[in-house]
Amino acid sequence: MKGWGRRRRLPRGEGPWPWLAAGSVALSLLMVVILLAVLAGRGLAHFWPADIALVTLDDGQRFAGRLVREERLSPDRAASSERLYHTGNRELEGDVWRWVATERIATPDVPAELVVVERSQWSDFLGRVVGLQEAGRDLAIADSELWPTVQQRLARTLRLRKDRDVLRETLVDPLTNRLANRRRQDDRDAERMAALASELAEANAQVLALQEAMARDSLVLESVDGHRLIQPLDAVYEIRRPNAMSVVEKSMVWGQEVWRFLSEGPRAANTAGGVWPAIFGTVLMVLLMSVVVTPFGVLAAVYLNEIAPQGRVTKLVRIAVRNLAGVPSIVYGVFGLGVFVYGIGGTLDEWFFSDTLPSPTFGTGGLLWASLTLALLTLPVVIVATEEGLARIPDHQREGALALGATRAETLRRVVLPMAVPAMLTGVILAIARAAGEVAPLMLVGVAKLAPQVPVDGTFPFLHLERKFMHLGYHIFDVGFFSGDVEAALPLVYATALLLVLVILVLNLTAIFLRHHVKARHGALQR
Template identity: 45%
Template sequence: MNKWMRASERWRWLTGGAVAFSLLAFLLLLALLGWQGLRGFWPQPVTLFTLNQAGAGKVQVLAEVVSSNQVSRQQLEASGASFPANLPDSVTRYLLKTGNRDFAGFDFRTLLSSDIRQRQQPEEVIVLQRRSGGNAYGWFEGLLDGTQPLIARDINTALQQRLQQTREQLGQMADIRLRQMARINMQLDALDQQAEEQRAEHRFDAQQQSIYQADRVELQRQFVRLAARLALLSNETERGALLLRDASGKVQRIPLAQVVAAWYPNAMSTGEKWQHFASQLWHFVHDSPAENQSEGGAFPAIFGTVLMVVLMSLVVMPLGVVAAVWLHEYARRNALTRLVRIAVVNLAGVPSIVYGVFGLGFFVWLIGGTLDQLFFPSTLPNPTFGTPGLLWASLTLALLTLPVVIVATEEGLARIPPTLRQGSLALGATQAETLWHITLPLAVPAMLTGLILAVARAAGETAPLMLVGVVKMAPELPVDAIFPYLHLDRKFMHLGFQIYDLAFQSPNTEADRPLVYATALLLVCIVLGLNLAAMGLRHRLRERYRTLVQ
């Protein structure tokens, strides 16, 4: 007995150590992602370097210091880099973020400490965060309204006011394009479809034709008015520009419509830096991406990820619970049920990309193509549901996570004492009543365990989604104010695919590295939040039915 107790004690310590190690690894992962991702939102000081370059005059570089490391002369020789003959045995190599991609052609450069004659951090240096082209560094020279310089008592305050005005105008333009004009286009399509149906049924008489033409003319008039308003706003935003003098002394004209924010990092106090950090983090979380993933925010990807997981959960939970109840409560122990259980276990081990191929062939091409032929023949050959979209992505992930829910639910049903079922049946309840009032409520914690595992796997999948609905850039969200409000046929953005695109498909991976870590941290936090919500609900239900089990 004592020997068995000692062995049991060792196993408890091993289990506790494994749990502690897993928790520590997860915390270290969060710390790594947070440090590498969130520091990109902190305003870094900008340094003006004066270089030692004989015969080239005074050469200056304006940049942020990204990293530095010690390198030896032998390492430089092995890499084939050029260096002066009087280079010491060990120097510091700096990785600098110079920005001004559209001016200089590159964002980063390396610099040896031996090449630096002087360094300083002027307080007048301004950083411009742009919607395309990356950051711009230089000195603010003034504002332009068209071709005329803008005169103001406080030119920096005027810059912030003009940027705020430009952001409001861009928001109005996006609302006109994505909501108002889109609604009119849908009304025009519905009107044309209704007219085609009336023609096919020989009900398109002179009165119906007059109503159709009047409605169409009115919608076209509204569309033209919105287009004129959009053109006016576009002209107003294109008129504003600022002048930026770079490190080489050249003055560059930058449209205000391309500028997201402007700040003076070398002159900011600690409180101003924290305020800027919060605003940059909020911009990343709630804003939409610009021309590519490296500019703008991640809100469409966040929204698409959460919406897809919710839809997947609504599909997989009923199917998984029904399958588990049939296997455990109703099916007989025969070859068929053994075959079904083997199939469920094997499905859990199928690679996710195989589910993506199956979803593309079965859901998209077969079911979606059939729906288009039956209900949307007027839009063919342009597909409505016969193309990858949110619905097919959710169904594919529901199929992928179905074995997890079935196994977890069946294990929960197996843990319910048989005496509870027997007592209910002895009191006159039917098997269905026993199942509904006794068995299923007690198995809810196990169902939620299956849901937690399913959410954790589905939220991180990327490979199958690339085939059934996820895109790099979606022009609009799957949910809007246009009927039917939830558009299951639309493509959507996903955080997992955004991480893949930023890390492996970006032409400027060094500049996008902080966004890769920030997006990964965001995905982990979303999965953690969804799991914590399900775990809290499971705990409440488990405590609620604890006395019944006892």
């Protein structure tokens, strides 16, 4: 046991510890890369236009479907593996998924004429287009001209649908909101309300005319087992023949589908369509949270480190702030619901929106209360990071400024705070990383399952903080656990999770770039 009390310190670079640290970092990076690869592979592959197989079984039955995956069964099962096909045609088959044992598949084929019709109801249709109707009458079209004609009619319908949606967003919805918000009942106001009602009626007539024009054309579809149905084009979003596409054409379609996923709103109970409202809501909420939490966190840290007497009370405050960082997020959600929504929001409704009660304006969950709740949740993170940055500034920087005749306020404003800006931005980065992925408190203070309209529009005050909003994290939770079709929702869960990671990455990289720029400008190396 000689020399037990005096252990020799290993020189830098010797021993197993540097290798263990490097291995831990490498393993962490590898796990992150694997996670991103899984999310990208399973999420982005969903948008690839897969071929449609015409499957003939050993008993003569036939169906068309897109192969989703193949699973091997246990050795004690008669069949060695089964394949899952997406067959669509819910109104004909009753279900859109079908498991088939590989031993039963006799002759799979990929005919070029099979189409995928993406519809607003009854899921996708997989089969053939055998005719076209206009105003209920069959059109005499040659087989060689049928597909180009269908594409032209669909393009016309899509243009009309876009015009209708733009008319609703820019004219009908604002007029409806203005009529709903009128409160004064004098003669002058009554005349104005009558004028608004007339404008709204005219706009609704235009929308109805566009809707009737959209309903002019219909497709005659036929499944591979011979069942026919009439499909109005106004309920169709896209028609494709993936079996007849080249790799280049499929790549272009894949890019278009990814863009639609990023730029459109959700459909079919969030199992189809895009996530643009969720992207916008997530980014806007994080930005509002950052604007609120940064000044309060910085001021609190400056007071604790630079102004407050360093006594027992200040130490207790620091301990309390650090303990607040470990409080479960759902507790902040309950606090936000009770204080912000019911307390402050209810009071605002009584003072300024009494005419609309009992329908609440601010006394219900919304973007403002969600941002304030997350600001409160991330406030300890910003305080701790900023205070640590202030503590790392050498005292001779302060003493030098005071020796040159600067006041304490000038020293704080011109010397200390510029050198602490990187630490402040570090706190903001950590706050963004935590707030962007929080879901539990948002469920209580403003997030919605479906809010197709973003809280920014052309109606005054343009930014509507009282509205509910969509969030990528809650969208993942809702689609993954409350979707009626798990197989259809699973790829969207992967794609949305990848998108949430990328959104957080972009926000963090922006803050990191600003921090690096400030470091270089002020010449302060903060480690």
